Amino acid sequence: MSMIDFQVIAASGEVSLFPLHLLGMFFGSLGLVFFLGAAVGLIRFPDFYTRMHAAGKGDTLSTMLMLTGFGLVTMEDFSLGSWLLFVKIMGVVLFIFIASPTVSHVLMRAASEDDEMPLTEADGKKSSNKGKKRN
Amino acid sequence: MYPVAVFLLLFLNWVVLSGKFDAFHLGLGVVSCLIVTYLSHDLLYHDRKKGLERRLLEAWSFLRYLPWIIWEVVKANLHVFKLAMTKEGYEEMSPRVVTFETYLKTDFAKFVLANSITLTPGTITMLIRGDVFHVHTMSQFLEDDLLTGAIERKVAEVFEPESLKKT
């Protein structure tokens, strides 16, 4: 994907939507970066609760960004069909936007009611040490 | 009145999903929307006391609320990214549980508040018991941020403006 490719594409008549595609790709890559953050957090963080922060948030935004990016990338023209497709993809984004916090909350709640999962700061520190050793 | 609103919303949904505008498919859509409205109209708009104008107003102010929450989501991710990638961020971490009481009354407003808290940086709603929220936070300064009640005010502006006037 060098500059030459870009020029070829720009010359081949897809010019009208080229900026939109570029924006979509930017969004997609950004989503990938945030997913990287979430994945690293998922490995590095000491206990379940902190991992939940990483996964819950990183997952939501990266998914939203990537889907938005692909929504833009797949816009072929501004016909009704394209718009409907874009709206459908945004619908996916919306549902993930609703569902993801719910999942975070639900898992947090289940874990917090489990006696074996330490909650408070002092316990958390202890468990973080344990977690490090285990990993 | 509410069933009609639900029907219209569902039909909008159908049109977006279907993308076909011939009579046959639209007719199928009407039938399906009628069935779904019959099956589960009581799920949407749980609180039926509010009038139509009020609902429209809510929808409008909710739209204005969305950009803010999306910006918060971005900030939350940057925060997670910092914690995950840098050493300082990792050491800054001090998870704890914070409890506070909300003045929001309706279930839906509480739901929006809880999910907003979950989406904002470093906090996840853990438990709601009545009016009391138990929130898990990642570090000290986020906790302060939460207790000032900025999110709560934002949500109250959308769903319960009268509760703001009282305080």
Added chain:
Amino acid sequence: MKNTSLIPVVLVGFLLFYASTDFPEWGDPQSPASSSPVSSHFIAKTGVDTEVPNMVTAVLADYRGFDTMLETVVVFIAGMAVLAILRNFSRKKPVKRGHEVSVEPDLIVTNTVRLVVPVIQIFSFYVLAHGHVSPGGGFQGGVLMGASFILIALSWDLERALTRFPINRCMVVAALGILLYAGIGVLSMALGGEFLDYAELEKVLPVSREMARYHAMLGVEIGVGFTVTAIMFALYANLSSRGRLEGGL
């Protein structure tokens, strides 16, 4: 002893590998499966025979409609069998077991479910109705619909879901689904064709032979959807509460 089960597994795996040495290339147009008259017919003539753009739906619901009817019957049997095994008709009030403490419905979950369930339901209808043009059809739509009721049961409790869709109505709907499917078949038989020969329905529908097949396929898919919806929910309701239809997960 635990590892003895590996022996047949490895043996069958070896057989499968041995078989795959002779496979045609992936996507090879010259392979028997691609070049046989049957698949050529499906590819070339589906649109002509049935006016349905999605070949898979045409194959499922029309060319091999008898298979699909029996698959629907299989789903029906699954529900029937689970009910037959678990359903407990004893009048005696069941003893509440230790761990079946009722859990307060979670505010966040219930509100999410309120928002999502109507969308799932309309989406399931969309999937069912557009099986002809895009992937999907009765089974997928039915599963989604069943899942929406299961979601209600999960976020509040089973009783609340059962007031929306009582178990008796479940079984009626399931039976009606099969009756609809087989009924369309018998109707086409009564009009002079073979069983499931939808083209004969042109005599009662104001459309051409091809469109008769198209519409009959929709009817058949609706039948499948009915059965699958009802059975999925009945399965969950019975499995989660050991056939007592109260308490449970």
Added chain:
Amino acid sequence: MIEYFAIVMGAALLVLMIPVFYRIWVGPTSYDRILGVNVIGTKTAVLLVVIGTLYDRVDMFVDFAIAYALLSFVTAIVVSRYLNRTISQKEMETREKKAGT
């Protein structure tokens, strides 16, 4: 070019799933595993759109993504409900023990 982008995205997503799989593999608690599963669930929706882009039939594949987005939280809800129930069973037992002694 869109194709290249989609391939790179898909491959990168799948590669980035490996850390998540690591988390599922080592645990240590079942909550961690469920967390990882949920992440993979949402990413599957994205990957379906990616594959749709590769086949140039996003209109078809987006339906699957919608299905996943709508149903993604079912697993988490059912598991947490199960855990809640069994936790309250534990609580009941300890309470009974206390009452007994």
Added chain:
Amino acid sequence: MGLEIINTLILLLLVVAALVALRVKDLITASVVFGVYSFLMCLLWAEMGAVDVAFTEATVGAGISTVVLVATIFNLKRKSSD
């Protein structure tokens, strides 16, 4: 070409998912990890162009199978409480 890369990656992850599902002791976790297997299976179907199968796998794997498994496991717990 591109599809082959994705295909290979999915297959590798599929094997890992199957192994994890076998390795996990806890039944609940095993059934949840089995959900991952189903997600990846759906991707594989979609990638090979079997879209209807992929859709079925998506709806069943995400919506029903885990729920039914967990509901069954919930009732298997009987012995420990009685």
Added chain:
Amino acid sequence: MMENSIAWILLFPLFGAVLSSLLGMANRKVCWPIGVLSALGAFGAGIMTLIRVIDSPDHMVVYLFGGWTLDSFPRGVGIEFRADLLAILITLIVLGVGLCVAIYSKLPVEQETPEKEGFFYPLFLLQITGLAGICLTGDAFNLYVLIEVAALTGYGLIAMGSKRAAAATFNYVILGTIGASLYLLGVGYLYIKTGTLNMVGINEFIGATEGLKESPTMQVAFVLICLGILIKMAFFPLHAWLPNAYCHAPTATSCLLAPLVTKVMIYVMIRMVLTVFGVDFSFESTLWSSVLPWLVVIAIVSAAVMALAQREIKRMLTYLIVAEVGYMVGGVWIYNYYGMVGSIFHIISDACMTLCLFLGAGLILRKCKTTRFDGLRGLFSKMPLTMTGFFVGGFSIIGLPPTCGFFSKWYLITGAMVAERWEYMVALLFSTMVMVVLFFRLIERIHLAVNESGENLGKGHGDLGLTKEQTRFSEGPLTMLVPLLSAAAVVLAIGIYNQEFVDLIEIFLDPFDLPGEPLSK
């Protein structure tokens, strides 16, 4: 009606099942009449089809679902049912047994699974649908679907019994699923290599294509399909699910499943060997055909020995079924004309005599509350008709003329002699001896005054050492007795008219090129 009679064979029980599940919710009493009526309707349609098959010039009736006729579409576009003589004979056996058991089931169902008629009869009728469909279908994948229908209903019907039945069903579910999956894999491989699912289409393709016989994929497909079917038919080392499942099942269930399921699976094997893969492929180009006859010998001998060890009628009968499966598989795989005739004839006769035995055992269970040997003393004077029916089945299994078991065994032994498979013949004779021992031991218990340890308790002249109450005449109810006696009558009738059946089977076998021509030619 006439030209659609094949479809009606399946549609009568299907609609009966749906109706009885619908109406059964309102009133449980209507389930039994619906069940009997739809079984009767299916039987009528079966008879009609048999008449059509015999009348048609090539002894074959083909029914194409969905109207995808052969002249305007290629073969295999739709699903077809092919009723040749073998298929329709086995179908009629299935339907006849179904009708018998449907009538018989009224009282046992009320007693053993109370308030569940609304679930029992739908599953029962769908079981008949599945088994009859397996016999008639001409499509390899449709066969799989029908196997699933039959298997799932079977699981449900068996598990409705006691708690131990549910545990036994679990084994059955696991093994049955493995068997069905192996079959499906085999069909998938067949499709890869031949591009069609139609049985005749596959056979034509194999005949027309060079080098397909040596293809590893085809060989593996054949082995997988055979393995799957062998698991489903409870061939000896894979039989573990059968004894527990059948003897803990409710009476009506075991009466329906025990005579039919294994036999229908052997029919499927014959169908695969003769119609799908063809004689050349099955017997000459695989290693399989040289291994299996020896497995058969082991199967027959060990199943017979295990039957000898049982102290309970139902359990003993289940092991006898396993031994009989060995007979029939052996008859197929000795690769001989007589063996094949014997095998097919034995399917028919074994279904009838197993039905007899299980119906009798059900009646005994109802009257004596036990089927253990020591509880049966003096039963003959109490219920002579039942015992007569039971022993007609027993003599047929031993192979005494004029029961049908004698003639089928005769053909099997002739086949073994002609093919010079002495080991198979010895196994057959050994197992016959074992069955003589088994049944005469039973006769001893039931007719004579011998207790469990073999000690004579009577004082001679028909006195059994029992009180008047214990020997008072007390037959079973009519709805149970009539099916049993008619089954016994059928066993005798098939024995007496055996030549007619063999003629039909010979007409069916005529086009296949098996070694050892019939004597009549």
